[in-house]
Amino acid sequence: MKTSTLLIVVFVGFFTLSLTAQETVWFDANWQKTTKDKGEYYRPSPKKIKNGYWIIDYFENGQVQMEGFSTTKESGEEHFDGLVTYFHSNGKTWHKANYVNGKLHGVRKVFYKTGELKEQGKYKEGKREGIWKVYYKNGKIKEKGKYKNNKKAGVWKTFYKNVY
Template sequence: MKTRLLFLILFFVATAIFAQEKTKYFDANWKPTVKEEMVYYRPEPKAVNGKYFFKDYYKSGKLQFEGFSLSKTEEKFDGEVKYYHENGKLSGTSVFKNGVLNGAVKLYLDNGKISQDAIYKDGKEESIDVYTYKGTPVQGDPIAYDMMTSYRGDDRIKQVVFEGNPKGMRQEMYFNELKALYYGADGKLMGTMIFDLYGNPNNGTLFEFEFNPMRVSAKRIFVEGKEKVASKI
């Protein structure tokens, strides 16, 4: 009886040690480390329908990451993976195909607002929209509006200035076309301005805005570079 009891004790001890070895620990830079110095940890991935379900956690036990990999021992992710802030809100999503980024890659602030929205193909970034929100320091001073800037490769293509609702009142600037579109609070187009090569108003209707809240402060009409009508609103 004593021999069998001793065997059972040793069996459970060995099982516990083996289970601990299957959990990997990482430091703040995701370098492997010991349990006592970990910032993140990863239990052994589970097999699900021919793939392996990875789940990473903060030291606090809160979920940090989840996604499927084609390998049990490698991060060869396939499909959409999700990242989380420690407060439980989504911090990002990425779409992989056979371990390579292919599709949308989105990042979110810890308040839930999107900060970046990119498209990748075969591991390379094709386009990205970058969001900057009111109060963010720009060149030392906090900006008074929200802004979304679109890039295609190294080229800045589009910039949208808005306040709260990117589909409501806003100004859209298209750099390659030297064109600005202005929308009212109802989201309907109010006017269009074409600029010359030096960035000066050339033809169309230009609207100026004030903020907090965002509103039209002036309307100016240009014909062949000359201002024909100007009115304060």
């Protein structure tokens, strides 16, 4: 009697693991759904938290590619809220951006593959707004100007590496 009970528990555990594994979605280089053998990125079933989902996408090698909170879990229909962070394949941060109700809102930073700040600016309801700066790898400003309603406005300055 004990042996048969044990077999049932093992079988139920195996069945649950099989169902979970089937919820992984694979993406090709263009983030289109594909099969595992053609995939470059994947997303396990997002974890349900409060009124949404914590989404983590991975490179094929298991390195985290992106993580953030979304009120929806369907790929391609994410509605992010809060900080979303993207990573280079080497594990260093590539892009940090804040979202409000699915739109970019607040500071956005982009980083070089080696970790240095590359670009920084603000969004307001999905549009670039305010002062934006682009940096050389050495941290010096390469370009600086303003955006108004998602368009470059006023004078933009370009600085050359050897002029400091």
